[in-house]
Amino acid sequence: MSAWLECSISEEIIKNKEIFSDTPSIISDIMAGHLDITNLVENMAGVLTNEEVENREQGMKFFTKILKELPPDYLNETQVKFISRFYIDRLKDNHRIIPSVLEGYLAIIDMKHYSTALNGEFFTVLFREVPCQSQVRQDRYNIYRILNLLNKNPEYLKTLGPDFLYGFISAMDGERDPRNLLFLFSFLPTFLKHITLGHLVEETFEVISCYFPIDFHPSPDDPAPVTRQDLANALCPCLCAVAEFGEQCLVLLIEKLDSSLRIAKLDSLALLKESCKTFSAQTYGPFLKTLWSSMNREISHKTDEELKMLAHESLSALVSKLATTANTDQAFENFVKGVLISMQTAIAESTTVAKFTQAAKVLLTTANASKESCVIITKSMIPAIVAYYEFKPSTKLQIASIDFLGDLYDMAKHWGALDEIQSQAIEIPKLCLIAVSNPSKEYQIAGFKNIIRTKDLLQSDLVLPFIEVLIHNVQHSQDENLLSISVTTVHTIARKYPEMVMDIVVKGKCDLDNLIDDKTALQKRLNLLTNLASIDEFTKVIISEMLKIIRTHDEDAPKVIEALNSSMSDISLYTENKLSEIESDHGLIDSILGWILKELHTGSEESLSHGYKLIATTMSSLPAEKQERILSKYADVLEKCQKDEAYFNILECLYRSLRQSIYNPNFERIMHLSIDVALKSDDKAIRTKACVVIAHLINKVGHGQKFELLYETLTNCLLNYESEEETLLQRLILLYGWLTKALIMRGSDKFLCWLQKIIAALSSPVYCKLAAEAIRLIMFVHPDALNRTFYPIETLLYKQRMYENFTSLTQNFVPASEDVKEAFYVSWAFVLENLSKNIVSREALKILPIVIESLDYDNKEMLLVMTDLLCYYIEYQPLVVAGSLQSAIPRLAKLTRYPKSMYVRVNSLQCFSEIAKSYSTVLLLPYKQDVLAELAPSLDDSKRFVRCYAVAARTRWFLVGAPGEPKEN
Structure with a gap:
């Protein structure tokens, strides 16, 4: 202890290199009050002011280590001020002292009693005495960290004058290290928002914008590289951090957007999108025509989907920003109308669906940006598309135009703008009626889909014409897709006009009262009626009549049961509550079971199967108490099962759907019976059902004694079958x-x-x-x-x-x-x-050898899974696969010609594409010629889907080792 209480500590620091290990003892003495830190500085004067730079460097390192180990709340305000002034003075010392000074000041500025008033003095000396870009990377990083701490006190930032700002931009000017840049970019937006830029706006923007667009590739030896995209994402908010950057930022992004460099275009569009969060709508005024021209060019790109998507996002952000001045500035309306006119022309000139859709997407993007733009676009485009349809372009274009009308309606509904476009939107159902009146399936499906979307626009005078077409389809169409959409459309209309549909369809066209008298298309009419029965206004009428047919055991009862099963298993139509309500009001299970019991040995297996499924579905919807009542009512089924295994089908559909809270005294008997059936029955379907009953009982019975008892019954019973x-x-x-x-x-x-x-x-x-x-x-x-x-x-x-x-x-x-x-x-x-992919990634070293070995076997299901997994590993964990390429490549090459599944062939080709992207040229060159030869037959594959992947994979392998191709990835 005596050494650091006296001036001899300076000699100790110079001579004894091991003294750095004593800093915990010094900290203890300071904390105990035996030593004041200001006295320690005085005692260290000999080493801190020594003529030899090496000794002063050693002294500063020692004292900085003590500062960093002190609790941040220990030193009082006077002590912190004293130490701060001392460190500020040390900035004037030799460049070898600077690293320790910066580390120490980082510790000081983070102390509880540090005063922000000292910042000005520190940075004045720092910018004058320490050329930032002449320091090593870590020291520059420490300077930026100290600057970042200013963000903790935004009010103080506002007081710093132009000299500080000039010093700051000089400090960062020319920074090239990616990690330092990433750190700088992360705090710059907040920093710029609070500091006064004054006359240094252009200089500040110039220093930041010199990095735009980011053109950077990390070193292959970097274990945790900063990527180009990381830097680009961080730089973007800096360039539009404050409104003062508006003009320079827009000029810059327009210039780069018009370049031929792809990353420049991507970064420019991202910057435009980001700038809309900061700049005012008026900022964009002088640049709107140029911006639209540039965005439109990128939106029209034929192959680059990423570029097109980003252009759409930027357009949406710009329109949304301009819409904030919709009622005060004509620029918004002019811009939207400019987009509108351009796209109307593009639609009018479209000769393919692709071109039509491209223009339609631009209009939808614009409409989706704001309510104001939505009103402008939909008001103009709905009548324009109706007129376009009437000009009779190709079938595909007419159908595309119907879909577009539905999209416009959805957009207006989303923005709550239906009232504003009511007079235009009312034409949509009329056009849909024209479409469905066309006998072509494509027109009808498009029209019905659109009327489902725009059902709120449907007027009563159009109901009958639609119903006429729909019922004709239900009765006569053989196309499953058209039948399905027709039934859905009738359902949609019925919810809006239940009384009309009841009279026209249920009692009229389908003649519910004499339903089975007309055998023509009976099953289709039944499917329609059971669909409608899910609507409250129709339930009682339809279900009552159908159950009457079942109870009388009419020859058409199987068709009724099939229709009920098909509709009631659709949870989008029949909720649990709805099914429970039907069972309570109409006794559905009693009716179906009564029919099954009569038809058990004579009815067709398919019809009975529909009945079993309908009972299971209905049972699953019931609360526990109702389920128990039904089990009690049909308790004799268990006795019948022991004599005739056909009754097991009934038992299974009753017990499969039980809720977890139910425990029936018959469970043990059912377990015995089910095991017997599962192992002895000659009927495979019944054996499976017995297994299902066993599994459900074991899974759902409660914990504790009930479970142990049932499980013991199971194990004892199975012992008899060894x-x-x-x-x-x-x-x-x-x-x-x-x-x-x-x-x-x-x-x-x-x-x-x-x-x-x-x-x-x-x-x-x-x-x-x-x-x-x-x-x-x-x-x-x-x-x-x-x-x-x-x-x-x-x-x-x-x-x-x-x-x-x-x-x-x-x-x-x-x-x-x-x-x-x-x-x-x-x-x-x-x-x-x-x-889950988390486990797949974590267990890669265990799983990969299994994946590669499995590729030798001819099992389609297995190969689909394993090639998919291998592709995942190559893409996301290439280092794990690198050592196994010699084994994987020949196996994958064979699978590119696997005859039993085109998806296995596609997965294998994707693996080859990812291999070429993920590994260095040096690693791939030995395989290049063999791979190119193996991939050649895939270019002539019988499936176009496969050929596309083959072209991509082979092209990528051709580039391996080509001029300009990096030797290391």
């Missing part, structure tokens, strides 16, 4: 899959023993394919079981848990044959396909 019989073992494997799925979904650890049995089967040449199917069953959502429609218990990340356990159990897996090996990789594909 056998070497091949057929029984095959059925057991699939049952294990259902059990594993049910248990892992609910979060129970008991799934593991069943998964182990599946893995054991996976190692057998006889059962490996079935085991792979069991894995698929676990990982995929089943349409009729354990999905959210039927209220399963589903824990978060259960698929991730499956991956972890599958990985662990197959860690030492040794395939006994090629069939087993293929099934093993197929199982992996099912597991990996359902994993």
Whole structure:
């Protein structure tokens, strides 16, 4: 302690290099009050003012280290002021002292009692004595960090005069380091907003704008490179940070937008978009014609989608900004009308849908920017498009014009501008009627889609003409798409005019009271009526009549049940509440079950299947108490099942949809019965249903004693079926899959023993394919079981848990044959396909070898998954794949000609494109000629889709090693 209380500390610092390790002791003495920091400075005078620069440098490093280790709230105002003045004075010292001074002052300026009044003095000396751009990168960075701290006190920034600003722009002028620039750009916008620029506006903008557009490529050796896009994104807000930059900024971006350099165009459009957040609408006035000309040129670009999208975004931002002066400045209206006239001309001259759509998109972009622009565009374009349609251009252009009218209406509705365009918009349904009156399917579909969108415009006098066409379609059309849209359109009209549709359609055209007397197109009319029955005004009338047909066991009852099942399974039509209401009011389940019980042994399997699904759908909509009442009412079904397995279909549709809160005393008996059916029945469909019942019971029964009891029943029952019989073992494997799925979904650890049995089967040449199917069953959502429609218990990340356990159990897996090996990789594909990309990325080193090895096997589903994963790794984790290219490239080359799936071929070609983009020329050159030869046949692929990817991949490989191509990526 005595050393730093006396002047001898200077000698210690000069002679003893190990003294830097003593700074914690000095800090302790300062904190304990044994030593005042000002006395420490006085005691260090010998080293701080030593004639030798090396010694002064050592002294400043030592004292700066102490400052950095002191708590920021320890020194009082007087001490901080003293130390600050000392550091400011040190700025005049030798350049070797400067780094320590800057580090120390960073610590001071962050102290609690630091006074901003000292900033002016510090920066005056700093800008005078320290040429910023002559310092090393880290020291420049520290200067910028000190400047950034000024943003903490915006009011003080306003007091700094032009000398400070001049010093600041001189300090950053010429900065070239990407990390320093990124830091500078990050705080400049806030800094510029609060400082007074005065007469230095042009100089400040010039210093910043010299970096625009950013043309920078990071070093390949940089472990965490700053990208060009990072810099471009950060620079953009700086160039339009304050209104004073307006004129210079617009002149700059127009100049760069007109250049031939793509990145200049992209950055200019991004700058225009960003500038609209800062500049006033009047700023753009003198430049509007030029801006529109430049944007229109980029919007019309044939191939560069990114450039076109950014041009649209910039146009939208500009119109939105100009709209703020819509009622006070004519410039807004003139600009929008200029866009309008240009695009009207483009539409009138369009000979292809692509050109029409391009012009239409510009108008929609403009209309979407503000309510004012929306009114101008829609008021003019709706009558113009109606007239355009009547000039009878090509069929495709007429259909495109109908779609465009719907887009304009949607835009006006979005902005709440329908009242302003009412007189023009009323023409849209009339044009739709003209379109649907055309016998062509394309015209009718376009017209019906548009009338659905613009249903609020439909007047009562047009209802009957539309209905005439729609009902004709329902009765006579054989096209599924046209039938579907026709039914949807009738539904839409019925919601607006229920009384008219009831009279014209339900009681008139469909003749509900004598529905089955007319057999012509009965199924289509039934589909329409069951669709309409979802509307409250129609429910009672239609459902009552249909259930009457079912209860009387009419020969057409199966058609009614099929129509009801088709419509009621559509959740967009029938909500849970709606189905529950129908069941309560009309006894739907009783009617359907009554019919099923009579037709069970004589009815067609397809018709009965519709009935089972309808019961399951209705049951799933009911609250628990109603479900229990129905189970009680049909308790005898369980007894019948034990004598006749056909009744199991009824049991399954009743019990599959139960809510989690229900526990029925019959569950144990049902479990015994279901296992027996699942393993003994000769009917595959019934065996699957038995597995579904078992899975639902095990998954949904509550935790605790009820679950343990039911699970014990299950395991004891299965013990009786242990056998070497091949057929029984095959059925057991699939049952294990259902059990594993049910248990892992609910979060129970008991799934593991069943998964182990599946893995054991996976190692057998006889059962490996079935085991792979069991894995698929676990990982995929089943349409009729354990999905959210039927209220399963589903824990978060259960698929991730499956991956972890599958990985662990197959860690030492040794395939006994090629069939087993293929099934093993197929199982992996099912597991990996359902994993999140976070896990796929994290586990890349484990997964990649499996992916590459699997490419040798002829399984379409597996290859689709694995080639997709490989492409992902090449694009996002190229370093992981780099060492495996020698193995991957020959396999991928074969798959570019894989005959069973064009998507496998496309994925393989995409992999080749990404390889060429992601790796250095040096790494790729040994493969270049072989790859070009392997890709050549794909250029003649029978699918145009594949040929497009082949051209892209081969072109990219041709560029490998070409002049101008970087040796390192």
